[in-house]
Amino acid sequence: MKNLYISMLTLILISQNISSQFSDSVYLSASYTNQSYYNLNSGEVSNIDNNNWDLAFSAAGGGASIRINGQSGVILYNYPNGDTS
Incomplete structure (x- = not known):
């Protein structure tokens, strides 16, 4: 019986995790004339x-x-006499 409860709980947690995912896409123009930046928080x-x-x-x-x-x-160009400290 304990194994049944653990199995059911695991199944519920996995199904909730799968349903929380979504897909999105970013359009890149022809010949890569633009750079595209995607904000993960806002989807902008x-x-x-x-x-x-x-x-x-x-x-x-x-x-x-x-x-x-x-x-x-x-x-x-590399400036050889520059201070790198």
Whole structure:
């Protein structure tokens, strides 16, 4: 009898978890002319033109990076005498 209750409880919990999922999609334009950002909290989608930026900076966890928009002809050079401290 105890196994029956545990089995029923497990089945109910699994069925509630499955029903709480939903699917959504984001449309990417032809030739990837836009970058799309999806907000997981609100479900809002933002599309930004790929030509609206030149440099991007990121500082996370164990490192940092600088990204360039090579599509727009930006070139990044390394300055060898810079202070990295």
